[in-house]
Amino acid sequence: xxxxxxxxxxxxxxxxxxxxxxxxxxxxxxxxxxxxxxxxxxxxxxxxxxxxxxxxxxxxxxxxxxxxx
Amino acid sequence: xxxxxxxxxxxxxxxxxxxxxxxxxxxxxxxxxxxxxxxxxxxxxxxxxxxxxxxxxxxxxxxxxxxxxxxxxxxxxxxxxxxxxxxxxxxxxxxxxxxxxxxxxxxxxxxxxxxxxxxxxxxxxxxxxxxxxxxxxxxxxxxxxxxxxxxxxxxxxxxxxxxxxxxxxxxxxxxxxxxxxxxxxxxxxxxxxxxxxxxxxxxxxxxxxxxxxxxxxxxxxxxxxxxxxxxxxxxxxxxxxxxxxxxxxxxxxxxxxxxxxxxxx
Amino acid sequence: xxxxxxxxxxxxxxxxxxxxxxxxxxxxxxxxxxxxxxxxxxxxxxxxxxxxxxxxxxxxxxxxxxxxxxxxxxxxxxxxxxxxxxxxxxxxxxxxxxxxxxxxxxxxxxxxxxxxxxxxxxxxxxxxxxxxxxxxxxxxxxxxxxxxxxxxxxxxxxxxxxxxxxxxxxxxxxxxxxxxxxxxxxxxxxxxxxxxxxxxxxxxxxxxxxxxxxxxxxxxxxxxxxxxxxxxxxxxxxxxxxxxxxxxxxxxxxxxxxxxxxxxxxxxxxxxxxxxxxxxxxxxxxxxxxxxxxxxxxxxxxxxxxxxxxxxxxxxxxxxxxxxxxxxxxxxxxxxxxxxxx
Ligand code: HEM
Ligand code: FES
Numbered sequence: 284x285x286x287x288x289x290x291x292x293x294x295x296x297x298x299x300x301x302x303x304x305x306x307x308x309x310x311x312x313x314x315x316x317x318x319x320x321x322x323x324x325x326x327x328x329x330x331x332x333x334x335x336x337x338x339x340x341x342x343x344x345x346x347x348x349x350x351x352x
Numbered sequence: 353x354x355x356x357x358x359x360x361x362x363x364x365x366x367x368x369x370x371x372x373x374x375x376x377x378x379x380x381x382x383x384x385x386x387x388x389x390x391x392x393x394x395x396x397x398x399x400x401x402x403x404x405x406x407x408x409x410x411x412x413x414x415x416x417x418x419x420x421x422x423x424x425x426x427x428x429x430x431x432x433x434x435x436x437x438x439x440x441x442x443x444x445x446x447x448x449x450x451x452x453x454x455x456x457x458x459x460x461x462x463x464x465x466x467x468x469x470x471x472x473x474x475x476x477x478x479x480x481x482x483x484x485x486x487x488x489x490x491x492x493x494x495x496x497x498x499x500x501x502x503x504x505x506x507x508x509x510x511x512x513x514x515x516x517x518x519x520x521x522x523x524x525x526x527x528x529x530x531x532x533x534x535x536x537x538x539x540x541x542x543x544x545x546x547x548x549x550x551x552x553x554x555x556x557x558x559x560x561x562x563x564x565x566x567x568x569x570x571x572x573x574x575x576x577x578x579x580x581x582x583x584x585x586x587x588x589x590x591x592x593x594x595x596x597x598x599x600x601x602x603x604x605x606x607x608x609x610x611x612x613x614x615x616x617x
Numbered sequence: 618x619x620x621x622x623x624x625x626x627x628x629x630x631x632x633x634x635x636x637x638x639x640x641x642x643x644x645x646x647x648x649x650x651x652x653x654x655x656x657x658x659x660x661x662x663x664x665x666x667x668x669x670x671x672x673x674x675x676x677x678x679x680x681x682x683x684x685x686x687x688x689x690x691x692x693x694x695x696x697x698x699x700x701x702x703x704x705x706x707x708x709x710x711x712x713x714x715x716x717x718x719x720x721x722x723x724x725x726x727x728x729x730x731x732x733x734x735x736x737x738x739x740x741x742x743x744x745x746x747x748x749x750x751x752x753x754x755x756x757x758x759x760x761x762x763x764x765x766x767x768x769x770x771x772x773x774x775x776x777x778x779x780x781x782x783x784x785x786x787x788x789x790x791x792x793x794x795x796x797x798x799x800x801x802x803x804x805x806x807x808x809x810x811x812x813x814x815x816x817x818x819x820x821x822x823x824x825x826x827x828x829x830x831x832x833x834x835x836x837x838x839x840x841x842x843x844x845x846x847x848x849x850x851x852x853x854x855x856x857x858x859x860x861x862x863x864x865x866x867x868x869x870x871x872x873x874x875x876x877x878x879x880x881x882x883x884x885x886x887x888x889x890x891x892x893x894x895x896x897x898x899x900x901x902x903x904x905x906x907x908x909x910x911x912x913x914x915x916x917x918x919x920x921x922x923x924x925x926x927x928x929x930x931x932x933x934x935x936x937x938x939x940x941x942x943x944x945x946x947x948x949x950x951x952x953x954x955x956x957x958x959x
Contacts, residue, residue, distance in 0.1 A: 284740060284742050285737070285740075288733075288736045288737060291736075292732065292733060292736065295732075316775065317771065317774070317775050319621055319622060319771075320621075320622065320771075322621040323621040323622040323623070324623070324624070326624055327622045327623065327624055327771075330624055330769065331622075331769060331771050331772075333762070333765075333766035334763075334766035334767040334768075334769065334771075334772050336766070337762060337763040337766045337767060338763070338766075338767055338772065338776055338784075341775075341776045341777075341780055342775055342776070345775065356692075356858070356861070357693065358692075358898075358899040358901075358906075358908070359695060359696050359699075360901060360906055360911045361628055361630055361631075361696075361699055361910065361911055362628060362911055363901070363911075367630070367696065370693060371693045371695075371696060374691070374693035374694060375693075375694075375696055375697065378687075378694065378697060379637060382641065382680055383641065383644065385676065385679075385680075386641050386644055386645045386648075386676065387644070387648060388815075389645070389672065389676045389815060390644075390645045390648035390649040390652070390672075391648065391652060392809075392811045392812055392815050393649060393668065393669075393672040393812060393815075394648070394649045394650075394652040394653045394656075394657075394668075394669075395652060395656060395811075396807065396809035396811055396812045397653065397657055397660070397668070397807065398807055399657060399659070400657055400659035400660050400661070400664075401659060402659050403659075405661075442726070443725070443726025443727065444726050444727035444728070445726070445727075445728070523661065523663070523664070523722070524659065524660060524661045524664050525664075525806070528806045529746075529747070529750075529802065529805045529806045530802065530803060530806050530807070531723070532738075532739055533723050533724065533734065533735070533738035533739050533749070533751060534722070534723035534724070534738075536738040536739065537723070537724060537727035537728070537729075537734055537738055538727070540727065540728055540729075540738075541727045541728040542728075575740070578739075579747065
């Protein structure tokens with residue numbers, strides 16, 4: 284059980300760490316993820332920050348797609 | 353059928369009267385539910401103990417320091433009557449880190465008189481003192497006597513291993529399943545483990561737990577903390593405290609509810 | 618339906634709604650605190666906060682969970698659904714205060730990291746009555762966090778509606794975890810006939826409302842349609858009200874057939890916003906208007922009127938002797954279809 288817990292908590296820690304890094308990136312470069320963000324107020328980025336942390340694996344792909352498109 | 357109401361948030365006045373009535377009824381039912389739930393959840397709480405933790409005020413206490421094996425301060429309360437105040441650290445930790453600075457100067461603190469300023473915790477005749485600042489532990493010049501331990505008997509006791517800091521004041525309830533994790537943290541962090549028992553006449557007794565050699569037993573008891581258990585060992589009396597010298601092999605968790613649940617008001 | 622993202626798109630209805638949420642939460646906390654201080658005055662403030670906010674959160678969760686089926690059963694509840702998002706976020710905040718305080722009180726200031734302590738201070742994972750119930754609350758709180766944090770249209774469009782919907786369906790998992798958290802935790806030590814009955818009643822209410830709503834929708838999916846040369850016979854023209862729609866399931870997809878201005882048009886039933894049932898909407902100013910938050914689509918091509926860009930699939934219809942037939946093959950989203958004249 285302890286190994287399961289350790290693996291899970293390590294995973295959770297890494298997930299949130301990457302999430303926070305990605306979230307900080309988002310605070311500065313939000314339009315790279317969604318072009319609509321360019322026209323939105325800056326405050327909106329702070330409101331979205333926790334959600335970006337929680338769902339970064341689904342958003343990070345946008346970064347590469349928007350480059351090729 | 354033609355006047356089926358259709359609400360569009362951004363169209364003023366589209367909230368029809370029938371819809372309004374439904375919303376009103378829903379709101380009233382929700383408020384009723386809120387009140388009923390608040391009444392139920394607040395009134396079903398078991399009575400809390402009148403234990404006290406003086407979080408915001410400090411008290412200065414002078415007494416004789418001894419480690420038996422847990423750090424205590426022996427204080428005279430009347431002629432030939434002494435109280436041994438259990439010393440604790442900040443949060444879920446032992447008093448030892450706060451004594452280290454002094455120990456560096458005076459390696460043998462046993463029997464030395466100290467004045468300590470800290471937060472009192474007390475309940476049912478027992479007193480504990482939380483130290484939060486090593487600067488507030490002051491060495492006095494005199495020496496004092498340490499208490500004598502007298503062996504009483506081999507006994508089998510039923511009760512629950514609690515962390516005395518929470519049980520005697522900091523938390524309510526400071527025992528049982530709700531509190532178990534916290535008690536584990538406290539005892540793991542160095543708070544002395546104590547067995548709380550209550551007999552049929554509703555008299556509670558408290559036993560400081562040690563191993564057979566009288567040393568601290570914190571790590572060994574962790575899996576059993578916060579659960580009704582039965583244990584066998586040698587009981588000693590040390591003025592106002594009992595000590596139970598325990599071989600961890602002689603401890604079993606029992607399935608019946610511990611009666612410390614029902615009787616401590 | 619957005620050209621940029623706002624913090625919150627406010628209107629007077631939402632403001633009133635939010636005032637009611639705050640008032641309700643305050644009412645709960647005040648009644649709980651006053652009764653506790655009067656009848657159980659030896660409480661500690663920390664315990665009061667932990668218990669008041671924990672029980673408040675689960676009450677709010679029940680309210681959140683009944684809104685969905687209620688508005689599927691009776692459209693007059695729809696305005697409550699409209700701003701459910703704020704109710705959900707408030708519920709998370711209450712749960713967070715409870716969980717955060719519990720973690721600080723019971724697990725912080727110790728010899729290990731508080732989160733590690735939540736998982737390891739009690740290792741009786743194979744016992745029911747001794748189970749480390751805090752873990753269940755922690756997992757539920759993670760789910761509620763992810764849901765509350767993504768309660769914004771930004772996430773709907775960027776996570777894709779499917780992922781977003783899946784994430785938000787996890788509220789049922791969170792509900793199950795919380796029920797277990799309470800029954801294996803507080804109720805092991807502080808059970809009372811009243812509190813257990815209240816929880817049981819809550820569970821029965823939520824599950825029976827969901828079952829009733831599911832039955833209602835199954836009727837639509839199970840309705841018999843007759844196939845004739847690739848066209849499905851769906852209903853008589855009189856079955857559809859003016860400016861409204863009827864919903865049918867063709868090829869396992871729900872389709873809304875609208876009647877307006879002496880014409881018929883069919884579009885996919887699922888709103889691009891949060892999947893609201895367009896067929897329960899209404900034609901307003903010539904547009905299909907979603908009953909949930911009012912997104913609009915033109916019935917003849919499934920496109921949101923400019924400048925908006927949402928598109929849903931459209932379907933071909935035909936009319937013979939006042940009987941409506943539909944071609945079950947969906948056309949690409951936003952495809953123009955000439956409406957059928959009645
Ligand atoms: C980190 C997460 C959590 C922890 C550590 C935690 C811990 C606890 C603890 C220790 C209790 C017992 C408190 C007492 O009776 O004195 C409790 C009770 C309870 N918890 Fe949680 N909890 C967490 C998350 C949640 C969540 C997310 C909810 C619901 C939304 C919730 C709802 C409740 C309820 C309804 C009770 C019983 C009533 C009460 O005593 O407050 N908990 N929780
Ligand atoms: S679901 Fe939100 S407007 Fe349709």
